[in-house]
Amino acid sequence: MGRLQDKVAFITGAGSGIARAASRLFAQEGAKIVIAELKPELGRASEQLVSDAGGDASFIETDVTKEESVKHAIQQTVSRYGKLDILYNCAGGSVAQDKRVTDVDMWVWQHTQSLDLLGTFLCCRHGIPELIKAGGGAIVNMTSVAALRGSFAGHVYVAAKGGIIAFTKALAGEYAQYGIRANAIGPGLVMTDRVKQRFGDTPDAPAISPQAQAIKAQFKRYPFSVGEPEDIARVALFLASDEARMITGAILPADGGLSAY
Ligand SMILES: NC(=O)c1ccc[n+]([C@@H]2O[C@H](COP(=O)([O-])OP(=O)(O)OC[C@H]3O[C@@H](n4cnc5c(N)ncnc54)[C@H](O)[C@@H]3O)[C@@H](O)[C@H]2O)c1
Numbered sequence: 001m002g003r004l005q006d007k008v009a010f011i012t013g014a015g016s017g018i019a020r021a022a023s024r025l026f027a028q029e030g031a032k033i034v035i036a037e038l039k040p041e042l043g044r045a046s047e048q049l050v051s052d053a054g055g056d057a058s059f060i061e062t063d064v065t066k067e068e069s070v071k072h073a074i075q076q077t078v079s080r081y082g083k084l085d086i087l088y089n090c091a092g093g094s095v096a097q098d099k100r101v102t103d104v105d106m107w108v109w110q111h112t113q114s115l116d117l118l119g120t121f122l123c124c125r126h127g128i129p130e131l132i133k134a135g136g137g138a139i140v141n142m143t144s145v146a147a148l149r150g151s152f153a154g155h156v157y158v159a160a161k162g163g164i165i166a167f168t169k170a171l172a173g174e175y176a177q178y179g180i181r182a183n184a185i186g187p188g189l190v191m192t193d194r195v196k197q198r199f200g201d202t203p204d205a206p207a208i209s210p211q212a213q214a215i216k217a218q219f220k221r222y223p224f225s226v227g228e229p230e231d232i233a234r235v236a237l238f239l240a241s242d243e244a245r246m247i248t249g250a251i252l253p254a255d256g257g258l259s260a261y
Contacts, residue, residue, distance in 0.1 A: 002030025003241045008081040010034045010074065012064050012123060013091030015042025017192030018142075020049070021229035022088060022236050027055025029237060031086065034077045036062035036123075038091070064091045064119030067126075074126040084130035085137045086240045089123050092116040092142055096198055096209065098154030108156045116142075116160035117167075124171060128180065136179020138240045141168045143186045143251060145225075148259035151218070153211065161186075165251050172249030181248035183239045187232045188225035188255030189215075224256030 009026050013019040015037035023033045027050045035050075035057055037043035043059035050057035058080055062073040077084055092115055098108050120141055131137035146152035147161035164184055171182035189195060193202070199216050200208035208216075219225050235254045238244055253259045 002028065003237065003243065004086070005030035007031045007085040007240075008034070008077065008083055009086035009088060009240065010036055010077050010084055010123070010127060011088040011090060012036045012062065012119065013038075014046050015039050016046075017090075017194060018187070018190060018229045018232045018236075019088065019090035020046045021233035022090065023050050023057060024053060024055070025230070025233045025237050026086070026088075026240065027053065027057060029241075032081050033057040034073070034081070035059045036064070036073050036091075038063050064089075064123060065114040067122050070119075070122040071126045074123075074130060078130055083134045084127060085134050086140070087123060087127040087131065087137065088140045088236055088240065089120040090140075090142050090236075091119055092160075093194060094144075094146070094154050094157035096212065098156050099211075100153045101155040104156055112156045113160050116157070117163045120164055120167065124167075128171075128175060131180050132175075132178045137181075138244070139168075139171060139180065139182040140236050140239045141182070141184040143168075143184045145186050145188045145253060145255040145259050148186050148251070148253055148255070152215070168251065169249045176248060181239075181244065183244070183247060183250045183252060185232060185235050185239070186251055186253040186255060186259065188222070188227060188253075188258050189219045190227050190229055190232055192229055219258070222256050222258050225258040227254070227256070 009031045014035040047059040063069040143161040168184040
């Protein structure tokens, strides 16, 4: 019996990175997976990956920044699988153009707040009523080490991920009465394709900026602070599973201790 046997999980951004790894892992543990992804080619590839491994996954084209799209994706989930048990709000990320507050272009605010904070908010807005109907469930949100310490000069991303911390605690406080747990993970640097590109770790990556160089150097000081997508997917699996039934309102750093010392 898998750790998520017969659960239905809605995973945003599951066409790549951490969420794609989580789709594979959750499916291995018996969950039915909805790959809620913006880019059809990525979403379908993840669907195939899970199916090839013997899992049950459906790609549903979703833009987490658009309320109608999220509403439709949740409806599709329930009509396909009959219920929703796990909401893993993983779509997000910072852009290389993010800077300190006095320097950043305001398009970065619009983009990042929409994707990270509004996206998480909208998925909860439409997903929680289904978790309640299912008799309870688990929400896993994504914050970042960037919001756990004051050392990251991408101030738009920090503001969005800080919002997710406060929002997660408020969700936990309000929806515990319905048997819903809400937690967030704060990863350090995770070597997804997007991050490798940003930090110059792929052959076609552009020249690395001084800001990215400084970030990379900082992470290199800490022995466990750079991880693989599977490292974070395993943390999400634990929080999504009944093994974490005593844990709600928690912000769990998965940053190799970077935020602790
Ligand atoms: N990778 C890291 O180093 C790191 C560190 C800390 C926190 N995080 C957080 O972890 C989460 C996942 O990061 P990742 O590096 O795996 O991301 P990623 O860039 O590898 O994947 C993000 C996925 O989301 C999809 N997406 C983009 N916009 C979308 C939208 N509007 N609607 C639906 N899907 C959309 C993308 O197409 C992509 O498939 C993010 O919330 C990120 O902020 C990542």
